[in-house]
Each structure stands twice: as structure tokens, then as C-alpha cells.
Amino acid sequence: MAEDLFKALADPTRRAILDELAARSGQTLFEICSRLAMGHRLSLSRQGVSQHLAVLEAAGLVDTRREGRYKFHTLNTAPLRQITERWPPPPAPSRPESTP
Amino acid sequence: MKIQLTNVFVDDQTEALRFYTEILGFTKKHDVPVGGQDRWLTVVSPEEPDGTELLLEPLGHPAARTYRDALVADGVPLAQFTVDDVPAEYERLRALGVRFTQEPLEMGPVTTAVLDDTCGNLIQLASRPR
Known part of the structure; x- marks a missing residue:
């Protein structure tokens, strides 16, 4: 499963497809x-x-x-959680105390 | 040589005439019976009454359906019509209940959108290049 994820992300064209699907969800192959x-x-x-x-x-x-005669593609970012679970990011920097 | 006629295959000529005139806004040019239920049925743009005619052709050949359905599944339009303002036309047609498979999208100098003509085809709207 993880192998599939890393292989999928390794290709720049596939990353470009993900960028475009992030810009608008639900696209035909033509779009x-x-x-x-x-x-x-x-x-x-x-x-x-x-x-x-x-x-x-x-x-x-x-x-x-599939919606009727058409087929739409949508982005699903859920598998990316595997990456941050395996290599957790550093904790977010604590916000400086707001001045009154 | 000139392109005076182009065609789309339609499921139902009566329904196609209604959609292409009442919804899209074209004008009927020729409507001649050619045997059986079939008609030689063409529409033109009211902006160019002597311009290119679009033949709303009965879906006679079985291969035409296979070809058309495969294009529709992938969202590929069969014809392209030019409009001045794609987003405005998109809003107008959406209000009339037209289904779009691609919302307006700026692609360099042109904006496009893709709609379902309810007779089996996808049609692309495109603005004139700026």
C-alpha cells in the first residue's frame, strides 16, 4: 500500500494531475x-x-x-496521512503571546 | 473549398431541434423529410444565417453510438461553438437546466466549458481568443 503511494507520487506528471484535481474537484479525462x-x-x-x-x-x-454517462475524477488526500504518521512533522511553533 | 455543413448525431431529431433552437438559440434552416422518420434537419446561428449549417443527423449507424458513448464517457466534446462570454453563457444555460461536464476554464487566451446537448453529445463552448 505504502509502495503504491510513493510510486504514485514519484512522477512529476502525476503530481501535476493531483495539483489540477486540487484546483477543481470532479473532472473528466478531457478536462x-x-x-x-x-x-x-x-x-x-x-x-x-x-x-x-x-x-x-x-x-x-x-x-x-460515474454519473450517468460520464466519469469524473476527484482527489483523495487521505492516503497522504501515512506519510505524516510515519515521519511526524515537528510540532507547530507556539504562537507568541499576543501583546495587549 | 468551403465548410458549409457539419453534423452531430442525435438520438431524437425533434428533441434535438428543441434543444438547439430553444435552449442554445440557433435558428432552423432546413427541415426536409428524407424517408421514414428521418429529416434533413439543419440549424444556423442567427448571427450568421448564411453561415455554416449544423446537421442534426439521426443516429443511424450502430458504430456511431459506440464512438459517441466512448467520447462522452471521457468527457470529450464532439463540436465546438463560439460565444462572446463563456461564463455568462454558462450561467444563462445553467439557469435553463443545461448540464455541464466542465465548468468555465481559462486556458491561455480562450475560456472553454463543456455541456451535454441531451441528445447524446458533449459540446464545447469557447470564447474568441483575446
């Missing part, structure tokens, strides 16, 4: 391809993007839902 082409200058084939999405889905980072 994801358009955003990669226009926003990241990544002109991949639809098949290429589909394969990246399959890797992200296997890692639990992308969920798909």
Missing part, C-alpha cells in the same frame, strides 16, 4: 488532459493520462465516480 496541456505544457496522449490516473487510483489518491 484533465486540457489542464495538463495548457497549464503544464504536458501534451500526453489520453491513454498516457489514463495510465497515470490508474496508478493514482491504485494508490487511493484519486477516486472516480
